[in-house]
Amino acid sequence: MIIVTNPGSNLPAAVVERYGILVAPQQIVVDGVAHDTRHGVDMAMVEGWVRSAKEHPHVVGTTAAEFVSVLRGATRQDREVLVIMTSRKIIGSFDAAQVAARTLLRMTGNEGVRVVVCDTGVTDAGAGMACILAGEARAAGLSLDEVVQLLDAYRTQVRFGFLTETLEYLVKGGRATALRALLANVLGVRPLVAFNEGELRVVAKVSTKVEPGEALAQWVEGSLGPGRRIWAAIFHGGVPERAVKTAVALRKRLDVSFLWIMPLSPSIYLHTGPGAVGVAVVPLSVLPWWPDAAPLIG
Known part of the structure; x- marks a missing residue:
């Protein structure tokens, strides 16, 4: 296979x-020029495109x-x-x-x-x-x-949610309205965006005074219940320290069997922008099979 x-x-x-x-x-297309995301596209490059492109770059x-x-x-x-x-x-x-x-x-x-x-x-x-x-x-x-x-x-069964530092990229990419961004800035909150039946939706509003990792871990625990044995992936937009804090917060609340931390892919970073952090978590007990030991992928 x-x-x-x-x-x-x-x-x-x-x-x-x-x-x-x-x-x-x-591909990420920047003013008509296509760039294969498999080859050397990093966050700094995406940020440069967003700043300089006549139109917000888009993914094909x-x-x-x-x-x-x-x-x-x-x-x-x-x-x-x-x-x-x-x-x-x-x-x-x-x-x-x-x-x-x-x-x-x-x-x-x-x-x-x-x-x-x-x-x-x-x-x-x-x-x-x-x-x-x-x-x-x-x-x-x-x-x-x-x-x-x-x-x-x-x-x-997978739970996938993230918090952004700014809604600018989501607005430019058509994933959020300018009005929602304005309200978030005025009210001092970040939207917690999650997948629901394959679509991205705002599922909560989190105060900017709350540590993002704590908010994400609390959301996961509320969805799954405390102490569940899980696999977890943590992804971030150039803020590894937030990813580590998220990992610590998850481990306090859940039995983390496998933990994987990764910078965001270029195509997703294009929509979240710098400072984003998120989690993908699956409870093992609901799966028909899982490995006896955590994968060694380092």
């Missing part, structure tokens, strides 16, 4: 190599044609391919992957090939953690159907 994903899953090179994951192309997901090429390469390695995607409701890459899978299966020589496309319902490290889970499950001998069942459970 070969795992394929898009760059929005925010997988570092070491994880890609460990699990033999194929990463499809994805993987096209069906690009996916066909990636899938053809995958089927040369294995006849079973699992495509793990970021939420279909925020980018068109999931639909493109499905079109590509159908196209590939109609091609001569692909008899017996299986391609399954899974929607994680989240993005960034939340989708990346799903890839790690799938990689561990494959290594443990689970079948393609069993891994798909595992990812279906993951999608329904």
